[in-house]
Structures are given as structure tokens and as C-alpha cells.
Amino acid sequence: MKKTAWCLVIVSLILMNSCLGVEADISVRADGSGKINLEYRVSQMLESLGRLDGNERWPSIPVGRADFERTVARIQGLSLLSYSSKEVPSVNNVLGGRDLLTKVSLEFKDVSALSAFWGSGSAGSSAGNILRLVLLDLSSDTIDEDLLALLKEISAGYEISFSLSAPKNAALSLSPSVSSARVVTQGKKVSFAIGMGDLLDLKDGLAVEISW
Numbered sequence: 001m002k003k004t005a006w007c008l009v010i011v012s013l014i015l016m017n018s019c020l021g022v023e024a025d026i027s028v029r030a031d032g033s034g035k036i037n038l039e040y041r042v043s044q045m046l047e048s049l050g051r052l053d054g055n056e057r058w059p060s061i062p063v064g065r066a067d068f069e070r071t072v073a074r075i076q077g078l079s080l081l082s083y084s085s086k087e088v089p090s091v092n093n094v095l096g097g098r099d100l101l102t103k104v105s106l107e108f109k110d111v112s113a114l115s116a117f118w119g120s121g122s123a124g125s126s127a128g129n130i131l132r133l134v135l136l137d138l139s140s141d142t143i144d145e146d147l148l149a150l151l152k153e154i155s156a157g158y159e160i161s162f163s164l165s166a167p168k169n170a171a172l173s174l175s176p177s178v179s180s181a182r183v184v185t186q187g188k189k190v191s192f193a194i195g196m197g198d199l200l201d202l203k204d205g206l207a208v209e210i211s212w
Contacts, residue, residue, distance in 0.1 A: 020099075020196060021091065021158035026114070028129075028212075030167040034114065035081075036106040041099045043090060043154060068104060075116045077109030091157040133208040135160060135199060148200065155196035163191035166212035175207045188212075 021041030028034040065083045072078045085102040108114045111129065164170060165188055172183055172190040180198035184191045190210055199206060 020155055021160070023161045025163045025165075027165040028111070028114075028167060032110040034108055036104075036108065036114070036117070038102075038104040038106070040102040040104075041088075041091065041158060042102070043092065043158075044087075044098050044100060068106075071117065072106070075113055077113030078117055079107045081105040081107055092154065129166075129212050131164065131210040133162065133210075135194070135206045135208060152197050152200050155200065158196045159193055160196065160199065161191065161193035162208070163189065164210055164212075165189045168212055170210060170212035172208065172210050175209065176204055178202065178206060181206070 020043045021039075023039040025037040026034060065085070068080050068083060072080045082105045083103070085100060087098050088101045090097045090099045106117070108117065167188065169187055170185070170190045172185055172192060174181060174183065174192070178194065178198075180201075181192055181194040192208060194206070
């Protein structure tokens with residue numbers, strides 16, 4: 001079987017597109033095709049702060065319907081199945097306010113289309129498949145401490161969660177090992193979740209690797 005490695009780089013979702021909470025669920029069939037279900041929670045309070053200076057140099061995750069339509073138009077083998085967006089109460093019980101909740105379903109024809117959606121490259125061998133997610137890498141960026149404290153306050157109650165269902169047994173590892181992350185491995189399905197505040201507290205960043 002061809003080995004495919006791809007990378008989802010999130011230089012902190014708080015610092016990109018005002019995304020605070022993200023839930024991603026991927027199912028991969030035996031032939032390499034599958035489905036992606038995404039759910040974004042965007043705090044309107046954070047959105048009102050506007051884009052931070054210098055954000056444009058960081059990778060961007062599509063959020064609006066037009067973003068997804070442009071994405072599927074440029075990626076062969078990727079299709080948009082459904083899109084919905086609505087205002088809901090914020091999960092931040094301290095600050096309150098409203099969130100914009102967006103749900104998206106995508107279908108991919110093969111792992112190459114899945115890789116292209118995450119904006120990464122691929123390599124091949126006979127060992128299997130590898131998915132690597134770099135959730136936080138601030139090694140080349142400096143964030144003002146006051147701003148970081150504000151972002152932690154706003155991000156309270158939000159989290160990133162990711163799950164993948166594979167056609168055979170899968171494994172998941174974190175680098176470095178993080179006690180605040182919740183990891184579950186159940187045969188063909190693996191998942192993890194971490195609060196945004198906990199993620200921002202990590203000084204060494206966080207990477208997740210899934211293999212099957």
C-alpha cells in the first residue's frame with residue numbers, strides 16, 4: 001500500500017481567521033476515498049478584534065461557504081456535500097456573547113485529495129499511511145504576553161478535537177507527550193482533544209501523528 005504523509009499546520013487557530021473551536025472527523029475507506037466532517041466555532045468577540053498584524057503570512061483554513069467552494073474547485077477529487085452556519089450561545093461562560101457555528105461535510109476521492117485539502121505534500125513507500133498534524137508551532141513567532149493572556153481568557157471553554165476512522169487498525173502519538181490532551185485509540189478509530197487554553201500554555205508546541 002502506498003504511504004501518504006501530510007501535514008495540517010495550525011500556528012494556533014486563535015491567531016488565524018478568529019477560529020477558537022474546531023472539531024474534525026475523517027473517515028477513510030479501504031480504497032482511499034472518504035468523508036470529512038468539520039465544525040468551527042468562531043467567537044464574535046474575538047472576530048471583532050480583527051485580524052492581527054502579520055496574520056497574512058500564516059496558513060489559512062477555509063471557513064465561509066465561498067472559501068470552501070473555491071477550495072473544492074481547485075482540488076481534483078474533492079467535493080462539498082453540505083454547508084451550514086448559524087449563531088449560537090458562546091461556550092465561554094465567563095465572557096458570554098455569541099459564536100458563529102459552521103458545519104461542513106466534504107467528500108474526497110483519494111488520499112491525495114485529502115492531502116491537498118490540508119495544504120501539504122505527500123511521499124510514498126510500502127509501509128502504510130501517516131497523518132501528521134502540527135497544532136502549535138510558535139518557534140519563529142513572538143507573541144506579546146498581554147495579548148497571549150487575552151487570547152487565553154477568550155479561548156476558555158473552546159477546544160480542538162480530531163478523530164480518524166481507518167480501514168484497519170490505527171495508532172496515535174503526541175510529540176511531546178501532553179497530559180492535558182485526551183487521547184483515545186480503539187482499533188480502527190483514534191481521536192484526541194485539547195482545550196485551546198491548554199494548547200496556548202505549551203511552550204514546545206504540539207504535533208500529532210496518526211498511522212494505519
